[in-house]
Amino acid sequence: MNIGLVSCTKRKLDHACPARELYSASALFRKARAYCERHYDAWYILSAKHDLVHPGDDLAPYDVTLKRMGVADRRAWGRRVSADLRALGDHVFYAHAGKDYLEYIAGVNLVNVLEGLTFGQRLRWYNEQAAKEG
Template sequence: MFSGFSPRGSYRLLNHLIKERHVLKIGFISCTKKKKEFSCPSEEMYSVSPLFQKAYLYCKDYYDKVYILSAKYGLLKPDQVIDPYDQTLNSMKVWEKREWSERVYKQFLSESNLTCYRRSIIDPGSPKKN
Protein backbone atom coordinates (compact mmCIF):
# COMPACT_ATOMS: atom_id res chain seq x y z
CA MET A 1 0.00 0.00 0.00
CA PHE A 2 2.82 2.43 0.88
CA SER A 3 6.25 2.58 -0.71
CA GLY A 4 9.09 1.51 1.56
CA PHE A 5 11.96 3.85 2.20
CA SER A 6 11.36 6.86 0.00
CA PRO A 7 10.76 10.13 1.87
CA ARG A 8 7.47 10.59 0.03
CA GLY A 9 6.32 7.07 0.90
CA SER A 10 7.36 7.46 4.52
CA TYR A 11 5.45 10.73 4.71
CA ARG A 12 2.30 9.07 3.34
CA LEU A 13 2.65 6.18 5.76
CA LEU A 14 3.11 8.55 8.68
CA ASN A 15 0.03 10.56 7.70
CA HIS A 16 -1.98 7.35 7.36
CA LEU A 17 -0.90 6.14 10.81
CA ILE A 18 -1.71 9.51 12.38
CA LYS A 19 -5.17 9.55 10.78
CA GLU A 20 -5.82 6.00 11.96
CA ARG A 21 -4.70 6.96 15.50
CA HIS A 22 -1.90 4.39 15.51
CA VAL A 23 0.61 7.13 16.18
CA LEU A 24 0.60 9.48 19.12
CA LYS A 25 2.55 12.68 18.58
CA ILE A 26 4.21 13.80 21.81
CA GLY A 27 5.96 17.11 22.35
CA PHE A 28 8.43 17.77 25.15
CA ILE A 29 9.27 21.29 26.29
CA SER A 30 12.14 22.05 28.62
CA CYS A 31 11.63 24.06 31.76
CA THR A 32 13.09 27.55 32.00
CA LYS A 33 15.21 29.42 34.49
CA LYS A 34 12.56 32.12 34.85
CA LYS A 35 9.59 31.00 36.91
CA LYS A 36 6.63 32.42 38.79
CA GLU A 37 7.22 32.90 42.51
CA PHE A 38 4.19 30.93 43.73
CA SER A 39 2.72 27.44 43.38
CA CYS A 40 0.77 26.99 40.15
CA PRO A 41 0.29 24.57 37.22
CA SER A 42 3.53 23.89 35.37
CA GLU A 43 2.26 25.50 32.15
CA GLU A 44 1.80 28.71 34.13
CA MET A 45 5.01 28.36 36.19
CA TYR A 46 7.24 28.77 33.14
CA SER A 47 4.98 31.17 31.24
CA VAL A 48 7.15 34.15 32.20
CA SER A 49 9.53 32.96 29.47
CA PRO A 50 8.49 34.15 25.98
CA LEU A 51 10.26 31.16 24.39
CA PHE A 52 8.35 28.75 26.63
CA GLN A 53 5.05 30.45 25.75
CA LYS A 54 5.73 30.06 22.02
CA ALA A 55 6.90 26.45 22.36
CA TYR A 56 3.90 25.54 24.50
CA LEU A 57 1.37 27.10 22.13
CA TYR A 58 3.04 25.39 19.17
CA CYS A 59 3.00 21.99 20.89
CA LYS A 60 -0.65 22.37 21.94
CA ASP A 61 -1.57 22.99 18.30
CA TYR A 62 0.54 20.29 16.65
CA TYR A 63 0.90 17.45 19.17
CA ASP A 64 -1.53 15.05 20.81
CA LYS A 65 0.19 15.28 24.18
CA VAL A 66 2.54 17.83 25.69
CA TYR A 67 4.89 17.31 28.61
CA ILE A 68 7.29 19.65 30.33
CA LEU A 69 10.73 18.40 31.38
CA SER A 70 11.69 19.83 34.77
CA ALA A 71 15.10 19.55 36.41
CA LYS A 72 13.44 19.10 39.80
CA TYR A 73 10.20 17.25 39.06
CA GLY A 74 11.10 15.29 35.93
CA LEU A 75 8.16 14.75 33.58
CA LEU A 76 5.30 17.18 34.17
CA LYS A 77 1.80 17.38 32.78
CA PRO A 78 0.87 20.98 31.93
CA ASP A 79 -1.87 21.08 34.58
CA GLN A 80 0.29 19.58 37.33
CA VAL A 81 0.69 22.05 40.22
CA ILE A 82 4.28 22.58 41.33
CA ASP A 83 6.23 24.85 43.66
CA PRO A 84 8.92 27.26 42.44
CA TYR A 85 12.48 25.94 42.58
CA ASP A 86 16.02 26.81 41.60
CA GLN A 87 17.59 23.73 40.05
CA THR A 88 19.02 23.05 36.59
CA LEU A 89 20.36 20.04 34.74
CA ASN A 90 23.43 22.13 33.88
CA SER A 91 24.51 22.14 37.53
CA MET A 92 24.04 18.37 37.98
CA LYS A 93 26.82 15.84 37.98
CA VAL A 94 26.82 13.10 35.33
CA TRP A 95 25.41 10.47 37.69
CA GLU A 96 22.64 12.88 38.77
CA LYS A 97 21.69 13.46 35.13
CA ARG A 98 21.52 9.69 34.60
CA GLU A 99 19.26 9.29 37.62
CA TRP A 100 17.10 12.17 36.38
CA SER A 101 16.76 10.64 32.90
CA GLU A 102 15.86 7.23 34.36
CA ARG A 103 13.20 8.87 36.54
CA VAL A 104 11.76 10.75 33.53
CA TYR A 105 11.73 7.54 31.49
CA LYS A 106 9.84 5.69 34.26
CA GLN A 107 7.39 8.58 34.62
CA PHE A 108 6.81 8.49 30.87
CA LEU A 109 6.19 4.73 30.84
CA SER A 110 3.76 5.01 33.74
CA GLU A 111 1.39 7.09 31.62
CA SER A 112 -1.30 4.43 31.28
CA ASN A 113 -3.01 5.89 28.23
CA LEU A 114 0.16 5.63 26.13
CA THR A 115 -0.13 1.86 25.89
CA CYS A 116 -3.08 1.99 23.49
CA TYR A 117 -0.85 3.37 20.73
CA ARG A 118 1.50 1.22 18.71
CA ARG A 119 3.98 3.98 17.95
CA SER A 120 4.81 7.42 19.21
CA ILE A 121 6.59 10.33 17.62
CA ILE A 122 8.60 12.20 20.19
CA ASP A 123 9.90 15.67 19.45
CA PRO A 124 12.09 17.34 22.04
CA GLY A 125 11.47 20.74 20.48
CA SER A 126 14.00 23.42 19.84
CA PRO A 127 17.20 23.94 21.86
CA LYS A 128 16.70 25.49 25.28
CA LYS A 129 17.19 29.23 25.57
CA ASN A 130 16.29 31.32 28.60
Protein backbone atom coordinates in the same frame (compact mmCIF):
# COMPACT_ATOMS: atom_id res chain seq x y z
CA MET B 1 -0.16 9.57 19.60
CA ASN B 2 2.26 12.42 19.05
CA ILE B 3 3.36 14.02 22.31
CA GLY B 4 5.32 17.25 22.73
CA LEU B 5 7.97 17.71 25.42
CA VAL B 6 9.01 21.20 26.54
CA SER B 7 11.89 21.84 28.91
CA CYS B 8 11.42 23.85 32.06
CA THR B 9 13.13 27.21 32.32
CA LYS B 10 15.21 29.12 34.84
CA ARG B 11 12.71 32.00 34.82
CA LYS B 12 9.55 31.15 36.71
CA LEU B 13 6.63 32.99 38.25
CA ASP B 14 7.04 33.70 41.96
CA HIS B 15 4.05 31.68 43.18
CA ALA B 16 2.62 28.18 42.95
CA CYS B 17 0.42 27.59 39.91
CA PRO B 18 -0.20 25.04 37.15
CA ALA B 19 3.07 24.05 35.48
CA ARG B 20 1.87 25.39 32.11
CA GLU B 21 1.86 28.85 33.72
CA LEU B 22 4.84 28.56 36.10
CA TYR B 23 7.39 28.86 33.30
CA SER B 24 5.48 31.51 31.32
CA ALA B 25 7.97 34.20 32.37
CA SER B 26 10.12 32.76 29.56
CA ALA B 27 9.27 33.79 25.98
CA LEU B 28 10.85 30.59 24.66
CA PHE B 29 8.66 28.46 26.93
CA ARG B 30 5.52 30.37 25.90
CA LYS B 31 6.31 29.84 22.22
CA ALA B 32 7.16 26.15 22.68
CA ARG B 33 3.99 25.59 24.72
CA ALA B 34 1.82 27.29 22.08
CA TYR B 35 3.43 25.22 19.32
CA CYS B 36 2.92 21.98 21.23
CA GLU B 37 -0.69 22.83 22.04
CA ARG B 38 -1.39 23.35 18.31
CA HIS B 39 0.56 20.41 16.88
CA TYR B 40 0.48 17.46 19.26
CA ASP B 41 -2.17 15.28 20.87
CA ALA B 42 -0.73 16.04 24.31
CA TRP B 43 2.33 17.69 25.81
CA TYR B 44 4.40 17.49 28.97
CA ILE B 45 7.15 19.46 30.67
CA LEU B 46 10.64 18.14 31.35
CA SER B 47 11.44 19.51 34.81
CA ALA B 48 14.92 19.35 36.32
CA LYS B 49 13.33 18.95 39.76
CA HIS B 50 10.08 17.08 39.09
CA ASP B 51 11.06 14.92 36.06
CA LEU B 52 8.08 14.55 33.67
CA VAL B 53 5.28 16.98 34.56
CA HIS B 54 1.73 17.26 33.25
CA PRO B 55 0.98 20.90 32.33
CA GLY B 56 -1.96 20.96 34.75
CA ASP B 57 0.06 19.85 37.77
CA ASP B 58 0.45 22.55 40.42
CA LEU B 59 4.08 23.40 41.15
CA ALA B 60 5.81 25.91 43.39
CA PRO B 61 8.82 27.86 42.09
CA TYR B 62 12.18 26.12 42.53
CA ASP B 63 15.83 26.64 41.67
CA VAL B 64 17.14 23.36 40.26
CA THR B 65 18.84 23.01 36.87
CA LEU B 66 20.33 20.06 35.04
CA LYS B 67 23.41 22.17 34.27
CA ARG B 68 24.26 22.29 37.97
CA MET B 69 23.83 18.53 38.41
CA GLY B 70 26.68 16.10 38.17
CA VAL B 71 26.74 13.45 35.47
CA ALA B 72 25.45 10.72 37.80
CA ASP B 73 22.45 12.85 38.81
CA ARG B 74 21.69 13.75 35.17
CA ARG B 75 21.84 10.07 34.20
CA ALA B 76 19.48 9.18 37.06
CA TRP B 77 17.14 11.98 35.96
CA GLY B 78 17.23 10.64 32.39
CA ARG B 79 16.40 7.12 33.59
CA ARG B 80 13.41 8.38 35.59
CA VAL B 81 12.11 10.50 32.71
CA SER B 82 12.63 7.64 30.25
CA ALA B 83 10.61 5.33 32.51
CA ASP B 84 7.85 7.97 32.81
CA LEU B 85 7.72 8.35 29.02
CA ARG B 86 7.59 4.58 28.45
CA ALA B 87 4.74 4.38 30.97
CA LEU B 88 2.72 6.72 28.73
CA GLY B 89 2.84 4.11 25.96
CA ASP B 90 4.44 3.58 22.59
CA HIS B 91 4.21 7.13 21.27
CA VAL B 92 6.40 9.51 19.32
CA PHE B 93 7.79 12.23 21.59
CA TYR B 94 8.71 15.55 19.97
CA ALA B 95 11.26 17.30 22.17
CA HIS B 96 11.44 21.08 22.33
CA ALA B 97 14.40 21.10 24.69
CA GLY B 98 18.13 21.54 24.75
CA LYS B 99 20.83 18.88 24.79
CA ASP B 100 21.04 18.85 28.60
CA TYR B 101 17.47 17.60 28.77
CA LEU B 102 17.78 14.96 26.06
CA GLU B 103 21.24 13.40 26.39
CA TYR B 104 20.22 10.73 28.92
CA ILE B 105 16.67 9.96 27.76
CA ALA B 106 16.70 6.53 26.13
CA GLY B 107 14.43 3.71 25.03
CA VAL B 108 11.68 5.91 23.59
CA ASN B 109 10.91 7.23 20.11
CA LEU B 110 12.29 10.76 20.58
CA VAL B 111 12.53 13.45 17.90
CA ASN B 112 14.72 16.47 18.71
CA VAL B 113 12.70 19.13 16.87
CA LEU B 114 15.16 22.00 17.35
CA GLU B 115 18.44 20.08 17.24
CA GLY B 116 21.44 22.32 16.67
CA LEU B 117 19.55 25.61 16.98
CA THR B 118 20.76 28.35 19.33
CA PHE B 119 18.40 30.15 21.71
CA GLY B 120 17.82 32.97 19.22
CA GLN B 121 17.33 30.54 16.35
CA ARG B 122 14.73 28.66 18.39
CA LEU B 123 12.76 31.84 19.01
CA ARG B 124 12.90 32.65 15.28
CA TRP B 125 11.81 29.12 14.38
CA TYR B 126 8.70 29.42 16.57
CA ASN B 127 7.94 32.87 15.16
CA GLU B 128 8.26 31.51 11.61
CA GLN B 129 5.99 28.56 12.38
CA ALA B 130 3.35 30.86 13.88
CA ALA B 131 3.54 33.16 10.83
CA LYS B 132 3.04 30.21 8.45
CA GLU B 133 -0.06 29.19 10.37
CA GLY B 134 -1.51 32.67 10.06
